[in-house]
Amino acid sequence: MSEKNIDETFGFATRAVHGGNETDKETGAIRRPITMANSYELPYDPSVVNWSSAEGNVYTRNGGANQRYLEKKLSLLHGAQDCIALASGVAALSGLFFSLLKSGDHVIFSSVTYIAAYRLLNELFNGKFEVETTIVDTSDLDAVRKALRPNTKLAHIETPGNPTTAITDIAAIAEIIHSIGGYLSVDNTFASPYNQRPLELGADFAVESLTKYINGHGDAMGGAILGKKELLEPIRTQAQVNLGGTISPFNAWLITRGAVTLPLRMKQHNQNALAVAAWLERQEKVRFVDYPGLASHPRHGVAAKQMFGGFGGMIAFGLDADHDTNNKFVSNLRVITSAVSLGHDESLIVFLGENDERQYLYPKRFHNGFFRLSVGLEDTDDIISDLNHALLNINKPYFGTAYLR
């Protein structure tokens, strides 16, 4: 049976299709099976086994076969030496922070991040474990330089940032943090490795919520940390074996399958979102649109430099409307679903009301309530038509779907 040995010399789509897959040696099936087992048979003398090791097959919390196939595919997609696949994006973030940081360290992190990153760093690590934290608008390089301290161990950035799509210059921050011997981690969830690969831009760690674009079908949760082998090795044991954030074999299998079509899906997300953002920008009732692919985005130039595959499917926008009217607008949508998460096949929207406790960290245009729209894979015209209908009928109840065609 021949091994395919697909490596980084192959194109992105070939790596997405074949990475991590080989013919199953037992059955000859050309797809690897799901190994739903908690335990693996011990050797004759089990006293030689290190129960806390993430190497080999002992117990699925220490690592399992499907997780390793997924890690292989993700490493190839990110151009990474190594990968740790975990149960969720938050398991990846907490695994990284708990393994890397100790009391007395200082962390700089973006003022626009997923809420759990903010809570982990600002409340748990700062509040309980004496890790110093500084929240910085990391799109402002001078502000980052000013925030450095002798004990700065980590800069954690998200770009594009959730929820506003704020853009941070990855290569520039890598240079700044490396000048004092610190590390850079980049949450790449909004972009996916098709559009942006932080390790190639100088980051030490890339973090992904696999729940989003990489799985892409809204039916499995996962997370990943990618980087150099020597940096990931100590994190793997802590994140899986001791913190217990291991991904289930079934979810690892689902995400491995979903990731096969990542390049095709991302092309469509990029194309749809650019068309939707450009349309939104032309509407009178739309107060602002932030999309990294629009020339009007405050950091469009930086996004164009580092998002080499495209600008992604995430748009932030606000209406010229009061709180109740914003909710009515969403209730009039029929193609786009009001639900959290993003990067699914279907379009999803969330109204972020005026009571977001982190609002003071965002530019003023985000203070009166705004929308985070994850543009899906539906026909572009149907998404725009749905938004148009909801805008035109903002004060009327829903009356059918005939407008769609």
Ligand SMILES: Cc1ncc(COP(=O)(O)O)c(C=O)c1O
């Ligand atoms: C940018 C970003 N990072 C991390 C996460 C957390 O991922 P998960 O929900 O898989 O734990 C999310 C979730 O929305 C996210 O948007």
